[in-house]
Amino acid sequence: MQKYTTSTAFLEALSEAGVSYIFANLGSDHPALIESLAEFEKLGKTHPSVITCPHEMVALSAAHGYAQVTGQPQAVIVHVECGTQNLGGAIHNAAKGRVPVLIFAGASPYTEENELIGSRNEYIHWVQDVFDQRGIVRGYTKYDNEIRTGTNVKQLVHRALQIAKSDPKGPVYLMGPREAMEQEVSPVEINTTLWGPVAPAGLPPAGVRDIVHDLLCAKKPLIVTSYVGRSVEAVDELVRLCDSLAIPVIESVPNFMNFPSDNPMHCGYQWNGDRHELLSNADFVLVIDSDIPWIPTTNKPDNDCVVYYIDVDPLKNQMPLWYIPAKQFFAADATIALQQLNECVHSIANLDNGFIRTRRQRVTDFHNRQRTEWQIGETPRDDVITPEYLTSCVRELVDDDTIVLSEGITNFSTICKHLRANRAGMLQSSGGGSLGWNGGAAVGIKLALPQKTVINLVGDGTYMFSVPSSVHWVANKYHTPFLTVIYNNGGWKAPKMSTLAVHPKGAAAQTNLFYTDFDPQPDMAKIAEAAGGAFARKVKEPGALLDVLQEALAVVQGGRSAVVDVQLPHHSSTLL
Structure with missing residues (x-):
């Protein structure tokens, strides 16, 4: 290579650790990494594949999904404190879901008169300089540190991943300013067999x-x-x-x-x-x-x-x-x-x-009685699609090569009951409480297990939180098709239920004002079509539902994502 820098050693360390993908949202703090990646590509040198993600929520959710089904942490690269903050809900999910992932963020240059390569040369370098960038995520990471030199960057990467993969697993965070990442150093070698995770423990x-x-x-x-x-x-x-x-x-x-x-x-x-x-x-x-x-x-x-x-x-x-x-x-x-x-x-x-x-x-006997009661709820009605009937139709699409991602929230229990999951690995959720995991996670899971069919079951609010424009652009570019089924009840039903649980006879209940409607409703499936060429359909009639779902599944299995927007009874039409 023309130059061996901290960034060179950093990328080598990721490869040594088994990282296959970097889910990247790059900024002005990453010239050294971009240069090293380009040189690796030019020379045919092994390095993690870069997945460009136009939103950080999607990037980290994709890494989350990949690690969740393989156990192997991937890398996410974001820019300075702005990109770190945009990880927000996704890093919460990785922490609460105990999913190993390595996050690297750049940092504003620490010199301003060209004393070192990478010194400040853009307006944004002053604006994005903050006192405690690592503190933004410290409540959600198992480990955080700053790369100050390339001479020990591999040790930092392998230590971070060792911690990420040791129980309880979770995200780790490294940051490095431009000057440190540009530093030219001697090639770094490390015995990676000495950096394994802590062995799991049993009962006394x-x-x-x-x-x-x-x-x-x-x-x-x-x-x-x-x-x-x-x-x-x-x-x-x-x-x-x-x-x-x-x-x-x-x-x-x-x-x-x-x-x-x-x-x-x-x-x-x-x-x-x-x-x-x-x-x-x-x-x-x-x-x-x-x-x-x-x-x-x-x-x-x-x-x-x-x-x-x-x-x-x-x-x-x-x-x-x-x-x-x-x-x-x-x-x-x-x-x-x-x-x-x-x-x-x-x-x-x-x-x-x-x-x-x-x-x-x-x-x-208890099990059988319970299943009989659940079965009754799946009976279709002439005029409306119920969540129970919808889930029973989705069940018809599922085989041994299907992974279902559930982020239904108020329909979470309904999905569990009526999907009838009976195979390990068949059903996955984020493990956290920040909505929008499903889209990026589907991309990550398809990259990890391309032979699998991935189906997302989501609420309309959850779908919008997933940044579908970014998700479906990524899915289209990197050939990771999946099916999304939206349980669309016209708004955020969960805050309504929470309010009624605390104030069952309060003013909100009397007036039916909960400020959670999505009216006028966007054409949600068309967002995916516009951003990533996805198959897009809206369904209102029970009699048409299964046919549309089967058509969408065939499209996905043919290599193109699909979104089916299923219209359920509006959550504000009646009090619960």
Whole structure:
């Protein structure tokens, strides 16, 4: 190479760490990186592929999606504090979803009279200079640092990724001013085998014995989970445990498919305000991989219930207010912990099989009654499309090579119930609370798993938060087609529900004024068509819905994205 700079070493480090893609939104602080990338390309030197993203939310969501389905962190490059701030909701999602990703931001030059290469030469370099750029994201990152020299940049990159990939996983942030990234240095070599993540931990032997003892003594045990499904092996172990002892499972605001919906031990889902009788009546609850296993104001176990809590982050250090009463808390990997519990259970020779058979029948009956009730809701009406019917139609499109991304919010529970997810990896959500993850995530997942069909199920508000103009430009440019189905109820239903929950007879309820309508409604599907040539349709009649969805799926499988805007009853038409 003509010059070996800090930027050269930085890009080499990304490649050494297995980073395949850089999701980039470049600025005036990145000349050194742009030059190094161009020279790598000119010389045919291996480097991560650059995916240009016209919005930072899309860039980080794409990296999030890629890492979520592969476990391999990717890189996001943004410019100074403005680009860092535009990451906003996406970095929240990566933090709360425990997804590893490396974010690099440039920084304003620290010289202004051409003392060094990269010195300030544009107006914006003064305007974008702030006192604590790293502080913008410090509440959401596991690690942040500044690159000051190229002599140890590889160590910083590999240390950052080591931290990102160690449980609890999460985003890391590096920044580097122009002068540092332009610095010419001697080629840097590093032994990457010495920078692996911390090995996952299991339960202490005494903890295994305590859990199994109390579990076998329980008459009405229950398991609650939200993200065991991050690991296919953990799902298999959970099924094995529950099938062996006839333990019912509830998924609380699931981020993944955690337990097959068609397994008779699956007993439903929890969402805001839901009351689940199995939780209320349980005498033993094992919470494994769940940040919010229940909402105490509406539903929780009895005070005499024995609770155990297993998670890679059992104290939730990033949540200022969080607590549940539990007999013991364990910091452990779900797969290892469940393997340990299964081994202990299967070493016991005198299990009460008659009692287990009786409980199995009771739980199976509950499961069957619940599914019968759900099935009734899928019956189509002559004049309107309901969320239940819509989800049942989407279910017809799903096969073993389909990944469904759910960001339905007020229809989150409906999607879980009626999609009937039964395969690990089939259902994915962001794990966070900032809407708009779905579009960029679909791009990232298609890059990671191009053989898969990706279907996004989103609300109309969520769709707009995803920056669809940017998403579909990227999807078109990089050949990552996916299907988006919009559950369009004409506005933000969630704030309305929240207001009614606190003020059921207040002024807003009396006047039906919630200030959440999207009227006049934009032609949402046409946004994707204009930006990325997507197939665009709007559907109002139940009789036409399945045909349009099937047509859209065929378009996606042919290599072109599609958006189907499904008109549901307007959220403001009636009080809830």
